[in-house]
Amino acid sequence: MLTPDFVNSYLDSHLAERQVNKIQHGFPSPRFWNELSVPLDEIGEDRRRLSETHNESPVFLYIGVPYCIKTDPGKCGYCLFPVEEFQGNAALENYYGYVEREAEMYREQMEGALLAGAYFGGGTSNLYRPAVYHRIMDMVRRLFPEISDEADLTLEGIPQLFTREKMQAIADSGMNRISMGVQQINERLNSFSGRKQTTKHVIQSLEWARELGLAANVDLIFGWPQQTVDTLLEDLETLVSWDVYDITHYELNVGGPTDFALNRYHELPSTLANLELYRAGRDFLVDHGYEQLSTYNFRRPGDPTTRDFREGYTTRFDHVDSLGLGYAAITFFGNPALPSGRSWSFINHRSLPQYKAAIDNGRFPVERGFRHTPDDWLLMLLFRSLISTDIDRTRYRTALGLDIYEKFATIWDALAERGLAKVTPERIKLVDDGAFYAPMISTLVAEERYRELREQAARHRRESRGHAAAAGVTLPVPGVGSGG
Secondary structure (H helix, E strand, O other): OOOHHHHHHHHHHHOOOOOOOOHHHOOOOHHHOOEOOOOHHHHHHHHHHHHHOOOOOOEEEEEEOOEEOOOOOHHHHOOOOOOEEOOOHHHHHHHHHHHHHHHHHOOOOOOOOEEEEEEEEOOOHHHOOHHHHHHHHHHHHHHOOEEEEEEEEEEEEOHHHOOHHHHHHHHHHOOOEEEEEEEOOOHHHHHHHOOOOOHHHHHHHHHHHHHOOOEEEEEEEEOOOOOOHHHHHHHHHHHHHOOOOEEEEEEOOOOOOOHHHHHOHHHOOOHHHHHHHHHHHHHHHHHOOOEEOOOOEEEOOOOOOOOOOOOOOOOOOOOOEEEEEOOOOEEEEOOOOOOOOOEEEEEEOOOHHHHHHHHHOOOOOEEEEEEEOHHHHHHHHHHHHHHOOEEEHHHHHHHHOOOHHHHOHHHHHHHHHOOOEEEOOOEEEEOHHHOOOHHHHHHHHOHHHHHHHHHHHHHHHHHHHHHHHHOOOOOOOOOOOOOO
16 A cells, blocks of 8 residues: 555646546556457356356447548647547548448447446547448347447537538437537637637537437536636536537647647646636535536536436446457456456557458457456556545445445545545545645556566566567567556
8 A cells, every 4th residue: 555655746747737638548558558469268258157146247339430531730739639630531431341340349348238328439429421320230139239328329420510400410320319529619729739729610510419319428628728717608608598508628648749748838727727717616516506427527406308428438337348449449348256367458450451351361459468366457547436436335345345435445545535525424525726736646546566567668678678588589678668
C-alpha cells in the first residue's frame, strides 16, 4: 500500500497538472499492451465455459468506422484517435463488408450471449448511406439474437452529415439513440476545428431525432482554445433551451502532433481555469435539474425515449465484457471466475490495410493485447467505478471478496481529507472537485501496479539487448510511458 506521505506528495504535485482522460481505455494504458499473439481460441473456449455455467456477462458491442471528412486543420485540430480521410462511399462500404466478415468470425463465440448495448462510433458513423444502417442492425441481430429490452443502441455522428432520410433509416433499423459530437455551439470557436457545422445543423438534427422517437445526446468540450466561462455557459444555456436531456460535457485532451497542441497551446485555458470551467458547467446543469451521472455525463429526467446511456462506461458491475469490431476497435474480456491470466484487453489493427489483410487471410484482425492478472482486472473495474464517481463497497466484497476501501485506504483517506471524496461503510463517492480529478485518481490507485509493469518492461528490454548483443545485433531502445 502507498504510504500517506507518498499519496499526499503525489496529490500536491498533480492537482495543478492538466487532466488526461484515459479511463475509457481501462487498465493498463494501451502502451503496455505488448502481447502480439492473443489466443482468440482460448478466449472463445472461456466464453463458452462461462455460458455453460451461467456465469457469462452480458456483452457490450462497439463497431468502429475509420473515416472522417477532411478538415483544415486536420483531424478537427485536436483528435488523438486513429482515423482515415474519407474517400467516398465506395471505400466506406467496402470497409463495412470487412466488418461483416469479422463479425461472422465471432458468431460461435457469441452464441447465447445477451447484448446489453451497442455503440456505433469512429471515425464518423453517420457517413454511411441510409441503407447501410439496416445492414448494420441485421448483422447485430445475427451475432446477438437476444438483445436486452433496455439496450441502448447509439449511433455517433456530426450534425452536418445527418439528413432526414438517414435519421429515418437509423430509427427504422432499430437503433434508438444518436450521439452528436457538437463540441462547440459557438460558431467562432467551432471554426478553429475546421468543421463546417452551423447552429442550424444542430437544431435540425435534434428536431429530426425528436420527430422520429430517437433519444439524442450532445457532446460538448470544455478547455477549448479561447473558451471562457461566459462562452461555455452560453452553449449550455442553448442546449437547455432546446430541451436536450442528455449532455456529455468533457475536458479537451491535448497531445500529439495536433494543431491545438502545436499551434494553439497558448490559447488553451490553464488547468485551474479548466477547473473553473468544469465547476461552472456542472453547477449550471445541476441548477437546471440535471443529474450528474458520471465525471462528464449529465441527464435531466423526463425524456420519454431515454435509456440508461453512459458514454464510454456502464455502472453494471458484471458488465465488463465488450466486443470491438472494425478498425482500431478495442475488446475487453474478463470474469472473476476465470483463472489468472485468462482475462484480456486487445485492440484491432490501427492500419487499415493490415486490418483488411488479416480478414482476407482468415485471421482475427488483432494487433496486440494485454493479459490481465486478477489485480489488473480489479483495477479495470475500479477505473470504471471512478468514472461513475461512485464505488459500491458491498458489490466489490460480494464479487471479489475484498474491501476496496482497505486495499487503497491511504488514497481514500487523503482524498476525504481534501474534500474530494466521501467514505461510508457502504460506498466511496467522489464529491465536489473529485469528479474533475478522476483521471488523476485513477492513475494514483494504479501506481504500484504501474511500477511493476515499468520494471517488467525495463527487464524485458535489458534481456532483449543481451540476446541481441550475443548474436551481434544492435537493437533500438523503445520508450515505454508511465500510463494512466
